[in-house]
Amino acid sequence: MQINFKSADNNDIELLLNLMQKLYAVDNSLTFNTVLARQALIQLLSDESLGRIWLIQYQNQAIGYVILTLSYSLEYGGRDAFIDEIYIDSAFQGQGIGKQTIKFLEEVCISLNVKALHLEVERENTSAQGFYRQVGFTDHNRYLMTKYLNK
Template sequence: MNINFKAGENNDVETLLVLIQEFYQLDGYLSFNAVVVRHALIQLLNEESIGRIWLIQHQNQAIGYVILSFGYSLEYGGRDAFIDEIYINPAYQGQGIGKQTIKFLEEVCISLNIQALHLEVERENTSAQNFYHRVGFKDSDRYLMTKKLNQS
């Protein structure tokens, strides 16, 4: 399937909010706070040093999105990146779009001198785990642990 990646812009916020809400509902996330998400999106769209966002498009229609966040790791030798969210509308899954998206992100990361690309996947989502293994991701045999600092 022929797709393209459109760099997110401020005028894409409403489209992104719809897609993000779809993703959260599909993955069973308990809360979607449009105010919080909107604020975070605007910050991300306006500060390229913290990450990037792209709409995944088919025939100029948004069918998903992907968010890449930047960090730094001594273990990996410098800049690293985290696939914060990746969503492809279920009607378009299983058609190679995920593979194209990962390849696109790898190329972006290489061009930005990023040394490692990370992601997280739900423990129950074995089909996604299998896909990520097929495209070269390895289980680090570690737990991602999180402490929220601002409970707004």
């Protein structure tokens, strides 16, 4: 299946919010807040040093999106990146789009001199874990711990 990746811009915010809402409805651990999501999208779209957003398109129609955020880590020897969100409409899953998306992100990361690419997946989502292992991600047997600030 031939897909393309369109760099998102401010004109895509409503579409991205709709796609995000679909992802959050599938992932029970996420709580969707339109106001916070809109603010975060606007900030990310206005500052490429924070990361990038792409619409995943099939025949010029958005069937998903992916968000890559950028950071820096001494452990990994420099810039690292995080697949913050990835969503592919269920009608298009299982057709190689996820693999194409990961390959695309790897190429982007190499061009940005990123040394390591990370993601997180729910412990219960064993099918996603299997897919991510298949495309080269490994489990470091660490827990991602989070403390929300100013919430």
